[in-house]
Amino acid sequence: MPIETLDETARLILNAAAKRFLHYGYGKTTMSEIAGDCNMSTGNLYRYFPSKLDIAETFVRTLRREQIELLKQAIDGPGLSPAEKLSRLLQTKFRLAYERFHDRPKAYELATEVLVARPEVAVEWEEAEEAVIADIISEGERAGAFAKDEARRAPKLIQDAVFRFTTPAVFHEGDFEALAGELDALIGFMLDALTCRAAKAKLEHA
Amino acid sequence: MPIETLDETARLILNAAAKRFLHYGYGKTTMSEIAGDCNMSTGNLYRYFPSKLDIAETFVRTLRREQIELLKQAIDGPGLSPAEKLSRLLQTKFRLAYERFHDRPKAYELATEVLVARPEVAVEWEEAEEAVIADIISEGERAGAFAKDEARRAPKLIQDAVFRFTTPAVFHEGDFEALAGELDALIGFMLDALTCRAAKAKLEHA
């Protein structure tokens, strides 16, 4: 349910809730406050959303849409090789997670709470990213840079491998540059696997 | 401080504490209970350990020694190639984490609590594993199977890549076999990077 398809009143509620969620956090925001901001009663909120959690879920979905959009922009540059695209995508994903954690802690907290309570939203988020990665790898296969038939399994494996760099535990240890450098080396490893498999296949063919 | 170097009374305390930690957890174990089990007063405990947390830390260090020992045994088989050793090591590490989480939840909880309160113990744990990985990679380099000069950076990268499979979040989703299969594919990827770099270097040399 993208925002555009929502009722005008529903959007009003969503905006009011989003502001409070980002300022005070999910737990510290009450339905009364949201209703008050919209000049309506609490009961009326339930005509537009089944529950408080659903308001938060809808908001997190918009955050996801924004993130996917930013990732696509990051790899949109002209003349980027598939390897460069993959590298940029993962570095951008890391940077966005790092920034959200440090600069918008309430947004991070909200996403975490919703993702724990509604695991299917987390799965959809990962699948959306996976699709972007799969596109890059397919392009690499067509160009002969990457090995064939990787587009099916590789995206999930790549997500597994960089998992550590999207986990809050890592954001405390070391500064951004050090972590980005470590991630870069890891991406280099993964890219070598993809390109070397292709090279090996070519040698056998020749 | 390995156990053998400890005072007899200190070992008595450590064993009594370990039993209670594993049965009831760290928080639900009191210094009075430990002292009672050892037929001594609480005050006397502090002649042997600076604090309750230090008792737990010492115990967690023995858990680490056991785990490193098991990992070394897992790669000790005769005629195992470096690639097989690395694969076995990481699969064993995953299996031990999985089993501890499901079969000895209190042990898992204790380790988590100590590792959060004493991050340097976590660092030492990772470094001990890193040393085992580095040995395997050095062996692979000497045999010409792996690329040169990887033994320095690769161990940390490999630990990063498999991080997801030693994190409790993953233990809930999917069964053991499915996760082990996914990990296997990921290890295959990393091994390809190591071996392909070596192959590429050889080609250039020839």
Place this chain on the structure above:
DNA sequence: TCAGTGAACGGTTTACAAAGTAGTCAGTCT
């Protein structure tokens, strides 16, 4: 008919007092 209301309900959080616990230390026993 339908957007909107607000009192009422059950489950949860909060506030604060009572109980408990980690750690100390002056003193005991051997």
Place this chain on the structure above:
DNA sequence: AGACTGACTACTTTGTAAACCGTTCACTGA
């Protein structure tokens, strides 16, 4: 002298009663 004690302190956890919050629903006004 040195292993050991246990009452003591400062802090934390626990029990619990009151306040609060998400959600419902019978009702209102247009």
